[in-house]
Amino acid sequence: QITLKESGPTLVKPTQTLTLTCTFSGFSLSTSGVGVGWIRQPPGKALEWLALIYWDDDKRYSPSLKSRLTITKDTSKNQVVLTMTNMDPVDTATYYCAHRRLELPFDYWGQGTLVTVSS
Amino acid sequence: EIVMTQSPATLSVSPGERATLSCRASQSVSSNLAWYQQKPGQAPRLLIYGASTRATGIPARFSGSGSGTEFTLTISSLQSEDFAVYYCQQYNNWLLTFGGGTKVEIK
Numbered sequence: 001q002i003t004l005k006e007s008g009p010t011l012v013k014p015t016q017t018l019t020l021t022c023t024f025s026g027f028s029l030s031t032s033g034v035g036v037g038w039i040r041q042p043p044g045k046a047l048e049w050l051a052l053i054y055w056d057d058d059k060r061y062s063p064s065l066k067s068r069l070t071i072t073k074d075t076s077k078n079q080v081v082l083t084m085t086n087m088d089p090v091d092t093a094t095y096y097c098a099h100r101r102l103e104l105p106f107d108y109w110g111q112g113t114l115v116t117v118s119s
Numbered sequence: 120e121i122v123m124t125q126s127p128a129t130l131s132v133s134p135g136e137r138a139t140l141s142c143r144a145s146q147s148v149s150s151n152l153a154w155y156q157q158k159p160g161q162a163p164r165l166l167i168y169g170a171s172t173r174a175t176g177i178p179a180r181f182s183g184s185g186s187g188t189e190f191t192l193t194i195s196s197l198q199s200e201d202f203a204v205y206y207c208q209q210y211n212n213w214l215l216t217f218g219g220g221t222k223v224e225i226k
Contacts, residue, residue: 037215047155047163047206049215060213063120096162105153105210107174109162 002026004036004097004110011116012087018115022080022097026108029055029075033102036080038071040093041112048093053080054102089117121145121209123218131226138194140221142207147187151211154183154192157220158203166205167192197223 008020020038027034037052051071052060061069070083080097094114098106122145132138142152150170155163165174167183170190180195194201202225207218 039217046219047208047217049217052213052215063214100210103151103210105165105168105208106163107165107168109164112162 002099002108004099004108006095006097006110006113008095008113008115010114011118013119014088014117016087018082018084018087018091020082020084020095020097020113020115022082022110024078024080024097024099024110027099029053029073029078029080031055035100035102036073037098037100037106038080038082039096039098039106040091041096042090042093045093050084050095051082052100087117091115092117120214121148121211121216123207123209123216125205125207125218125221127221128219129222129224131224132197133226134199135196136226138197138201138223140192140194140205140223142185142190142192142218144188144190144209148209148211150186151209152183152185152190153208153210154181155206155208156201156203157206163206194223 004024035054038050053071068085073080094112096112097110099108100106124143126141152170154167157163171183182193204220204222
């Protein structure tokens with residue numbers, strides 16, 4: 001059974017760096033073809049893909065946010081970490097992590113974590 | 120970037136009726152198109168992948184069709200639990216993109 005869960009701060013100040021952790025079970029990020037991605041959703045708005053990391057450490061970023069994002073994995077801990085620098089109130093959103101396999105969509109999602117950016 | 124456009128933004132349907140949702144890609148995504156359902160306060164749930172393959176556990180009343188740039192999600196007979204927001208997503212290339220969503224509401 002695949003599960004994912006996001007953790008991190010619920011409130012960050014403008015200009016601060018956000019660090020979110022996705023802890024998962026039921027699969028290994030060392031298995032060929034497996035990836036974990038981050039997606040966010042501002043309140044009342046649509047989904048936006050942010051970043052992906054694959055079993056071979058290949059990393060992909062949304063071009064519009066690439067300069068602010070870093071995604072890493074710790075295979076031994078079954079964790080994926082996303083950092084986003086220079087946070088702004090427009091970054092207020094629910095942040096999800098999700099599992100995918102190559103050439104398939106996100107099939108398992110975490111419950112999401114709401115991050116509010118405010119001074 | 121491939122832009123995904125969903126229509127209509129809101130669809131008002133009576134229980135038991137058929138709902139037809141559209142998704143258009145700005146360039147061909149072959150059959151690499153997924154549909155998700157999202158209810159308030161919940162994470163998206165994968166319904167359809169490969170444009171027409173139902174994900175595990177998805178009822179047969181959900182069906183997907185299309186290829187290239189035009190796609191459709193059909194819910195044959197709406198149940199109360201189907202009122203939600205539906206998103207399409209292309210995964211044809213590494214830059215993944217979602218549509219803006221269609222809200223299916225009770226008429």
